[in-house]
Amino acid sequence: MAERWSVIAARYAMLETTLSEAYYRWEFYGEPDGPARLDYFFWLLQSPSETILVDTGFHPDAGARRGRTTLIEPAAAMERLGVNSGTVKRILVTHLHWDHTGNLDVLPDAELLVPQVELDFWMSPMGRRGQFTGPSEPAELDYVRAAQDAGRVTPLVGGQEVAPGVRVVHVGGHTPGQMMVEVRGNGAPPVVLASDAVHFYDELEHERPFAVIADLAEMYEAYDTLRALPGDLVPGHDPAVMERYPRVNDFAVEIR
Numbered sequence: 001m002a003e004r005w006s007v008i009a010a011r012y013a014m015l016e017t018t019l020s021e022a023y024y025r026w027e028f029y030g031e032p033d034g035p036a037r038l039d040y041f042f043w044l045l046q047s048p049s050e051t052i053l054v055d056t057g058f059h060p061d062a063g064a065r066r067g068r069t070t071l072i073e074p075a076a077a078m079e080r081l082g083v084n085s086g087t088v089k090r091i092l093v094t095h096l097h098w099d100h101t102g103n104l105d106v107l108p109d110a111e112l113l114v115p116q117v118e119l120d121f122w123m124s125p126m127g128r129r130g131q132f133t134g135p136s137e138p139a140e141l142d143y144v145r146a147a148q149d150a151g152r153v154t155p156l157v158g159g160q161e162v163a164p165g166v167r168v169v170h171v172g173g174h175t176p177g178q179m180m181v182e183v184r185g186n187g188a189p190p191v192v193l194a195s196d197a198v199h200f201y202d203e204l205e206h207e208r209p210f211a212v213i214a215d216l217a218e219m220y221e222a223y224d225t226l227r228a229l230p231g232d233l234v235p236g237h238d239p240a241v242m243e244r245y246p247r248v249n250d251f252a253v254e255i256r
């Protein structure tokens with residue numbers, strides 16, 4: 001029996017960039033370069049019986065070091081949304097990139113639901129090579145490893161139902177174990193939190209992969225998977241998310 005879930009998207013940061021920085025090989029499309037903006041989110045799923053935090057944003061220090069503009073520190077945003085050790089027992093981590101794994105220590109006792117493929121990849125020597133080190137924070141990967149050693153990590157596999165009405169869908173592409181989160185509605189179409197399977201609405205509409213890629217063919221396959229999923233797609237970094245849904249406060253919108 002699916003529960004009734006509300007879905008909140010909280011925007012905590014932004015980056016002004018360019019199309020040629022944001023998209024993989026932008027020059028291939030033969031269009032002029034121009035401005036692009038990334039917004040940074042975490043998400044919150046709430047039912048009558050549980051609140052699940054989906055990703056934890058980047059740590060403000062890492063954001064500053066990498067030139068991002070923090071709008072509200074994720075820990076403060078979480079607090080204002082009522083996220084604390086008493087209300088949230090599980091954090092679902094969609095993939096192990098730095099802007100999704102900062103602040104895990106805000107809930108030091110929470111169970112971490114982490115894709116098995118992500119654990120395998122980022123803990124392997126390959127996950128620490130060259131280009132792969134750019135979008136990860138070694139200390140945060142170490143944190144996940146320590147949590148795993150402490151028995152606090154539950155590996156996720158694609159298709160798994162993590163709560164009644166909440167299912168993870170594995171796609172590769174952006175990272176080897178990238179998970180999307182499908183939240184079924186009672187009668188309404190599901191909400192599909194794509195996380196970084198697609199950063200922008202435009203990425204899927206025009207099949208223009210984002211610049212950070214682990215496997216290009218799997219990226220295109222992820223687009224196919226998304227198109228086959230009915231529901232309300234929520235990309236991971238599109239500023240338009242804040243315009244398409246009603247505000248719950250100055251930094252968050254209610255998707256459902």
Ligand SMILES: [Zn+2]
Pocket residue numbers: 095097135174196
């Ligand atoms: Zn990512």
